[in-house]
Amino acid sequence: MDYAKLADQYKSALLEDVIPFWKQYSIDQEHGGYFTCLNRKGSVFDTDKFVWLQARQVWTFSMLYNRLDQNPKWLEIASHGARFLRQHGLDADGNWFFALDQVGNPLVQPYNIFSDCFAAMAFAQFAIASGDTEAMDLASQTYHNILAREANPKGIYNKSVPGARPLKGFALPMILCNLTLELEHLLAAEVVEAQIDRAIHEVIDVFLDPESLLISENVSLSGGQVDSFEGRLLNPGHAIEAMWFLMEVGQRREDKNLIQRAIDVTLATLDYGWDEEFGGVFYFMDRLGHPPQQLEWDQKLWWVHLETLVALAMGYALTGQRECWVWYQRVHEFTWNHFPDPEFGEWFGYLNRRGEVLLPLKGGKWKGCFHVPRAIYQCWKLFESLDGQA
Amino acid sequence: MDYAKLADQYKSALLEDVIPFWKQYSIDQEHGGYFTCLNRKGSVFDTDKFVWLQARQVWTFSMLYNRLDQNPKWLEIASHGARFLRQHGLDADGNWFFALDQVGNPLVQPYNIFSDCFAAMAFAQFAIASGDTEAMDLASQTYHNILAREANPKGIYNKSVPGARPLKGFALPMILCNLTLELEHLLAAEVVEAQIDRAIHEVIDVFLDPESLLISENVSLSGGQVDSFEGRLLNPGHAIEAMWFLMEVGQRREDKNLIQRAIDVTLATLDYGWDEEFGGVFYFMDRLGHPPQQLEWDQKLWWVHLETLVALAMGYALTGQRECWVWYQRVHEFTWNHFPDPEFGEWFGYLNRRGEVLLPLKGGKWKGCFHVPRAIYQCWKLFESLDGQA
Numbered sequence: 001m002d003y004a005k006l007a008d009q010y011k012s013a014l015l016e017d018v019i020p021f022w023k024q025y026s027i028d029q030e031h032g033g034y035f036t037c038l039n040r041k042g043s044v045f046d047t048d049k050f051v052w053l054q055a056r057q058v059w060t061f062s063m064l065y066n067r068l069d070q071n072p073k074w075l076e077i078a079s080h081g082a083r084f085l086r087q088h089g090l091d092a093d094g095n096w097f098f099a100l101d102q103v104g105n106p107l108v109q110p111y112n113i114f115s116d117c118f119a120a121m122a123f124a125q126f127a128i129a130s131g132d133t134e135a136m137d138l139a140s141q142t143y144h145n146i147l148a149r150e151a152n153p154k155g156i157y158n159k160s161v162p163g164a165r166p167l168k169g170f171a172l173p174m175i176l177c178n179l180t181l182e183l184e185h186l187l188a189a190e191v192v193e194a195q196i197d198r199a200i201h202e203v204i205d206v207f208l209d210p211e212s213l214l215i216s217e218n219v220s221l222s223g224g225q226v227d228s229f230e231g232r233l234l235n236p237g238h239a240i241e242a243m244w245f246l247m248e249v250g251q252r253r254e255d256k257n258l259i260q261r262a263i264d265v266t267l268a269t270l271d272y273g274w275d276e277e278f279g280g281v282f283y284f285m286d287r288l289g290h291p292p293q294q295l296e297w298d299q300k301l302w303w304v305h306l307e308t309l310v311a312l313a314m315g316y317a318l319t320g321q322r323e324c325w326v327w328y329q330r331v332h333e334f335t336w337n338h339f340p341d342p343e344f345g346e347w348f349g350y351l352n353r354r355g356e357v358l359l360p361l362k363g364g365k366w367k368g369c370f371h372v373p374r375a376i377y378q379c380w381k382l383f384e385s386l387d388g389q390a
Numbered sequence: 391m392d393y394a395k396l397a398d399q400y401k402s403a404l405l406e407d408v409i410p411f412w413k414q415y416s417i418d419q420e421h422g423g424y425f426t427c428l429n430r431k432g433s434v435f436d437t438d439k440f441v442w443l444q445a446r447q448v449w450t451f452s453m454l455y456n457r458l459d460q461n462p463k464w465l466e467i468a469s470h471g472a473r474f475l476r477q478h479g480l481d482a483d484g485n486w487f488f489a490l491d492q493v494g495n496p497l498v499q500p501y502n503i504f505s506d507c508f509a510a511m512a513f514a515q516f517a518i519a520s521g522d523t524e525a526m527d528l529a530s531q532t533y534h535n536i537l538a539r540e541a542n543p544k545g546i547y548n549k550s551v552p553g554a555r556p557l558k559g560f561a562l563p564m565i566l567c568n569l570t571l572e573l574e575h576l577l578a579a580e581v582v583e584a585q586i587d588r589a590i591h592e593v594i595d596v597f598l599d600p601e602s603l604l605i606s607e608n609v610s611l612s613g614g615q616v617d618s619f620e621g622r623l624l625n626p627g628h629a630i631e632a633m634w635f636l637m638e639v640g641q642r643r644e645d646k647n648l649i650q651r652a653i654d655v656t657l658a659t660l661d662y663g664w665d666e667e668f669g670g671v672f673y674f675m676d677r678l679g680h681p682p683q684q685l686e687w688d689q690k691l692w693w694v695h696l697e698t699l700v701a702l703a704m705g706y707a708l709t710g711q712r713e714c715w716v717w718y719q720r721v722h723e724f725t726w727n728h729f730p731d732p733e734f735g736e737w738f739g740y741l742n743r744r745g746e747v748l749l750p751l752k753g754g755k756w757k758g759c760f761h762v763p764r765a766i767y768q769c770w771k772l773f774e775s776l777d778g779q780a
Contacts, residue, residue, distance in 0.1 A: 045680040048618060098549070106551045159488070159547055161496045228438060229755065290435040291749040295740060296685035298748065350685060352743070358688065359681040365619065 001325070003387035010380035013340070014373055019064070021346040021362065022369040023077065026057065031103050033084030036368040040360040041344045047102035051089055053368030055096075055118035058082050060369050062125040064377065075129055082126050082135065089119065094145055111157040116146050117175045124183045140186045143179065150176075167218040167230055173202035174242040181248065196249055203242055204261060213268035214287055215239035229293045234285040236273030237304025240266050244311040247318060263315040267323055270308070270331075275300075278354050279334045281308060298353040302367065305335040306375035313382040317389075347372050391715070393777035400770035403730070404763055409454070411736040411752065412759040413467065416447065421493050423474030426758040430750040431734045437492035441479055443758030445486075445508035448472050450759050452515040454767065465519050472516045472525060479509065484535055501547040506536050507565045514573045530576045533569065540566075557608040557620055563592035564632040571638065586639055593632055594651060603658035604677055605629035619683045624675040626663030627694025630656050634701040637708060653705040657713055660698070660721075665690075668744050669724045671698060689748060690741040692757065695725040696765035703772040707779075737762050 025042035026034040036053040037046035061078035065071060088104030089096050095110035096119045110116070123139035126132065152158060153172060160166070177199035184192050206223040207215045217233040220226050243262040250258035273281045280300035286292045308331050316324035338355045339347040341362070349367040350359040361367065415432035416424040426443040427436035451468035455461060478494030479486050485500035486509045500506070513529035516522065542548060543562060550556070567589035574582050596613040597605045607623040610616050633652040640648035663671045670690035676682045698721050706714035728745045729737040731752070739757040740749040751757070 039681070045678075046617075046619060097551070101555065105554055107554050109549045109551055111549045157547060157549055159499045159501045161487070161499055164495055164497050165491065227436075229436060288435075291429070291751040291754060293755055295689060295748070298742075299685060352688075358685070361681045364681060365683055 001390075003383045003390060007380050007383035007387055009336075010376050010383065014376045014380060017340070017345050018347070018369075018373050018376060022057065022060075022373075023073070026363070026369060027077065027080060028084075028102065031084075032080060032087070033100075033104070034081055034369070036363040037365070038361065038363040040341065040362060042346075042362065045361075046364075048107065048365075049084070049100045049102065049104070050365055050368075051085070051096050051098055051100065051115040052112075052118050052366070053363070053370070054081050054085050054089070054100075055115070055122035056368050056370035058085065058122035059118070059125050060373050062122070062129040064373070065129045066125060068377070078126050078129060082123065082130075082132075085119065085122070086134075086138070094141060095149075096142070109157070111154060113146060113149055113153040113172065114175065116142050116149075117172075117179055120146065121179055121182050124186055128185065136186055139183060143183050143187070146176070146179075165226065165228065166221050167226060168221055170203075170207045170215060170217050170219075170235075170238065170242070173199050173207070174238070174245065177203065177242070177249065178245045181245075181252070200246065200249065200258065203246060204258075208265060209287075212272075212287070213265050214272055215242070215265065215269070216287060225287075227288070232286045232288050232290060233292065233294075234273070234287050235283070236269045236281050236285065237283070237301065237307055239269045240281075240304075240311045241307035243269075244307070244314050247311070247314050251318065259315075259318050262311075263319060263321060263324060266308075266311045266315060267327065270327055274330075275353065279330075280338070280351070280353075280355060281305060281331075299358060300334075300338065300351040300353065300355055302339050302347050302349045303371035303375075305331060305339065306371050309335060310375045310378045310382075313379050313386075317382045317386050391780075393773045393780055397770050397773035397777055399726075400766050400773065404766045404770060407730070407735050408737070408759075408763050408766060412447065412450075412763075413463070416753070416759060417467065417470060418474075418492065421474075422470060422477070423490075423494070424471055424759070426753040427755070428751065428753040430731065430752060432736075432752065435751075436754075438497065438755075439474070439490045439492065439494070440755055440758075441475070441486050441488055441490065441505040442502075442508050442756070443753070443760070444471050444475050444479070444490075445505070445512035446758050446760035448475065448512035449508070449515045450763050452512070452519040454763070455519045456515065458767070468516050468519060472513065472520075472522075475509065475512070476524075476528070484531060485539075486532070499547070501544060503536060503539055503543040503562065504565065506532050506539075507562075507569055510536065511569055511572050514576055518575065526576055529573060533573050533577070536566070536569075555616065555618065556611050557616060558611055560593075560597045560605060560607050560609075560625075560628065560632070563589050563597070564628070564635065567593065567632070567639065568635045571635075571642070590636065590639065590648065593636060594648075598655060599677075602662075602677070603655050604662055605632070605655065605659070606677060615677075617678070622676045622678050622680060623682065623684075624663070624677050625673070626659045626671050626675065627673070627691065627697055629659045630671075630694075630701045631697035633659075634697070634704050637701070637704050641708065649705075649708050652701075653709060653711060653714060656698075656701045656705060657717065660717055664720075665743065669720075670728070670741070670743075670745060671695060671721075688743040690724075690728070690743065690745060692729050692737050692739045693761035693765075695721060695729065696761050699725060700765045700768045700772075703769050703776075707772045707776050 025038050033049050034057050035044045039045050058078050058081040061074045065074040088100050096115040097106040097110050098112045098115050099108035120139050120142040123135045127136040180195040217235050218230040243266045246262040247259050281304050283299050284292045284294040284297040312324050312328040346362045348357050352358045415428050423439050424447050425434045429435050448468050448471040451464045455464040478490050486505040487496040487500050488502045489498035510529050510532040513525045517526040570585040607625050608620040633656045636652040637649050671694050673689050674682045674684040674687040702714050702718040736752045738747050742748045
């Protein structure tokens with residue numbers, strides 16, 4: 001097991017391929033912010049700006065500046081997006097719009113609380129990089145606004161009839177776990193510990209089925225499983241991403257049981273979610289094996305595979321458990337054989353079940369400069385640490 | 391060209407396969423209404439009741455009773471669903487909920503105006519079958535409520551920022567064209583003519599691009615094309631379905647130009663939307679050839695192909711144009727080879743690009759007892775008329 005070679009593979013993908021791609025093609029010099037709708041070669045095919053992706057790119061360049069290299073160009077790119085978001089992203093009540101046009105006019109209302117989550121993450125990381133105290137305040141205000149909106153995240157855009165089969169979703173507690181650690185330097189210590197306790201409880205005691213070790217995307221308010229389309233829905237990549245969030249918490253708290261639980265869930269989810277016929281992890285499944293509603297259920301998505309590599313590399317680095325390594329190799333092979341674009345750089349996002357390119361884009365409404373560089377950075381550092389241990 | 395054989399093929403599919411399937415598996419004897427989430431063999435895998443599909447099944451059995459055979463069993467099935475919808479489907483303001491649970495409790499608010507469209511269609515057709523004047527009133531009230539809501543069909547659930555790039559969608563004018571004819575017996579003659587005039591104008595002068603002959607799913611309020619994901623979106627099956635609605639109007643008004651225009655658009659849409667590699671019509675496309683947002687864009691859906699068969703058979707029956715027949719045969723071959731389930735009956739709904747079954751269901755949240763029997767009935771009658779002419 002040549003960890004150094006793996007570390008190098010990730011390092012050069014990050015620094016010689018992925019970051020240069022976004023640096024070259026995504027900056028909107030005219031109106032600020034980033035283009036994210038980039039075709040295979042990097043040309044812009046749509047100029048709308050989605051707050052999720054604007055914020056995530058601010059986060060990525062700030063994070064690399066903070067953790068990897070204080071490259072002034074990276075800080076400049078982060079500032080470029082932070083400025084645009086600050087000027088145009090917020091409504092009068094301090095909620096983040098979902099989409100803006102190229103110039104920054106709001107297009108889609110703040111119906112989606114994850115815009116706020118990624119904005120908080122962005123400004124918290126950017127505040128460290130820039131020392132900008134306003135960015136710090138904005139991150140902290142946004143975080144507390146998320147907690148205030150948590151009971152009804154969709155607000156007036158909620159289409160469920162009140163009281164009729166109320167469900168809660170896995171995404172928010174899962175993101176809050178990661179977000180709280182991201183904002184640790186801005187939050188009171190007791191808020192951090194309380195929010196992490198709550199996130200662990202929600203993930204492990206509420207959304208996780210202790211028998212199957214599968215995580216439901218939606219459960220009843222009292223935490224029970226529900227036999228409906230939403231209640232049966234599994235999103236294996238989402239569950240696995242949450243598991244490395246928990247492994248980080250476990251590491252921080254020196255909680256070996258939590259780390260082991262997260263590994264067990266990762267492996268069980270892969271057993272259920274792996275496509276034995278064509279390889280890769282399915283996007284959506286039904287926990288009872290019924291047809292899911294999502295027509296894209298059998299597709300192979302970039303972020304699912306990258307987050308899985310992180311979880312497996314982290315589980316392996318933390319415990320040396322053999323199954324993590326066996327699965328890592330299998331997922332590595334599929335991922336590296338199918339997603340990177342050797343011809344024009346960066347990674348494809350959307351493959352069909354057979355692993356063929358479904359959409360040739362490098363970025364769009366949901367894919368930006370985030371999962372690819374974040375996961376690649378993490379895998380690089382994990383294999384570097386494994387190499388150091390060896 | 392053996393039209394009689396084709397007519398027979400459709401007739402036996404309708405009467406010996408499709409209708410028996412829904413008759414046998416969809417009736418909820420316990421709580422009323424219909425199950426529509428049926429797996430390959432007809433077993434119920436989810437008991438929620440979606441107003442679109444409840445209404446469409448009421449319409450189908452009423453229509454068959456009215457036009458084909460006054461079979462008391464068919465009227466009983468229609469009544470069964472009409473009763474459930476009347477008891478549970480409406481909110482206090484006369485809007486139709488989107489989804490109900492098995493017993494009839496509302497689950498999802500009336501955010502979707504097409505629930506109202508299909509309810510109006512259902513009760514108008516059921517009123518003819520049953521002579522029920524309350525059903526007649528309900529259809530007419532619902533129709534006028536749709537017209538009142540038309541300017542802002544999503545109401546409070548509209549997530550667009552007011553005034554920011556306002557768009558209007560093709561679906562509503564297109565459905566109103568068909569719905570107005572369906573409700574003709576309940577509406578004042580001047581309403582019928584005015585609404586049909588308006589629908590023709592919207593489809594032909596507003597949504598249709600006169601150069602490419604392609605129909606955009608969304609245009610600006612002033613009717614211009616918009617270069618955004620929504621503004622570039624094409625839904626070939628949707629455009630083609632609208633074309634046979636227009637051919638029916640053309641027939642009724644003895645307007646040969648309108649019929650010819652509808653045929654030209656059908657053929658141009660097939661030229662653009664046909665998958666030369668694997669056959670079949672794509673589900674979504676981008677009119678500038680950019681990657682569409684819809685991950686399911688390359689899938690082959692049952693209703694797209696059935697509505698295309700209707701448009702081509704109708705165009706051919708009305709004009710004898712050779713291209714209609716050439717295309718009919720190509721689409722017929724793909725459709726009949728891929729969608730019917732010879733083993734357990736009825737038709738698959740969702741195939742992947744290669745024409746392989748993607749979801750083995752016979753019904754779900756969006757597929758019920760509607761497109762398959764409606765289109766098969768129409769093709770049967772069209773080939774019967776062609777056989778009579780021959």
